[in-house]
Amino acid sequence: MLRGLYTATAGMLTQQRRTEMLSNNMANANTAGYKADQSTIRAFPEMLLQRMENKTLPTGNGINVPGMQTIGSLNTGSYVQEIKSPFLQGGLKETGLVTDVALVEENVPLNPETNVKGSLFFVVQNQAGEERYTRNGHFTLDNNGLLFSDGNPVLSTTGQPISIQSGEFNVTENGDVYVSGDPEPVAQIDVRFAADVRNLVKDGNGIYRTSDGQALPTAINNGDIQYNLKQKSLENSTVDIGRTYTDMMTAYRSFEANQKVLQAYDKSMEKAANEIGRLS
Template structure:
């Protein structure tokens, strides 16, 4: 009986966490460059139930031999093993703003170990001076003319320096070469990750390499083809209709576990207060 409580509780916790993940995806459906999270659910080890019995042997002495019959297996619960971003190219949306940039993955080599293609990211610097990466190209110029993200993180070039421009009248070609109206030039830093599932989300659209090492520049990786589109933003890859369906499924599963928990609670109440009562 108590095992049933633990099994149902684990199911409710799992569906709650899955709902929170899906809600976050839905909330960022309009965030440029956002990569939807996907979860992996896994069951705890199953237990094999057996019924022990005795088998009578028709002999003069009437021997009884112990035996067992398989009843079946019982699952002891489920948990959400991990949450991984889905690094699939989002649609490009034209904005006409020169400070808006979008990364386009044309050809990315496939990782032999994972079977998934690599991915590229803009290189930025956070408030602590650490190098981070993002797919959100919703950039702007701050008061000093530095190219920054919407949350104020500095966009870096290939040498790790901040990009400073005299005005918003600048151009960016398909390879990432920035040319300002006053003759400034810079080459956007575009990091390449052969295993994008090693990238960890930090909020504000920023990611870091789980291994801690800086990503290599994509231009030095053989077999890659990419393009940077100025005046465009990459939309999120959240499938709104699928996410809504998954949210309803998770809610129904939570509700079903809740009803089972209530049934267990009533059974325990009877066992404790009614069974064996002396009138």
């Protein structure tokens, strides 16, 4: 009976974690460049149940021979094996804001080991001075003219924060930033390439870091990669609101079903302890 308790509890924990993931996707449905998480659920190995019994042979002495009778298999529960983000290109929307820049992938090579396409990112600097990566092109300018993405300075190809001492500027398709009246670019927005997206770890707020701590290589002047930056536009998140809502309802219903099974087992154990074993 305790196996049933463990199985139902594992199902509840699985659906709880899945609900948390889906809730986070829903909360970021309008976050520029956000990549929706997807979960992979697997079952624990099944157990084969057998019953021990004796068989009497039709002999004069009635010899008993021990044997095993197969009852069937027992599922031991499920678990969330993996949560990952498919790095798909989101749709574009025009905003009209000069500080909005969408990163549009045109040709990104496949990883020969996984046969999964790599991904491109803006590079930013966190408060500790470390490089981080994001697809969020909803940039802002602070009072000092520095270009920020969600509170993190956007870095140029020189590895320095981009300083724009004017509210009027243009961003070309290759990332060159021109201030009005200046024929020379003040900086070039750096774009990094992740050949193996399995090496990326979420660092919160649409920010990624590498699991091995190594910096991603630049995509600029890489002949195998084609992309362009589109000013006054943003990349939408890849969250499908309708599907996410449906998946959340399915997860809730599955959680409730496992909860009812758990309550049934609890009542059965209570009855076994308080009534079946009671002396009259």
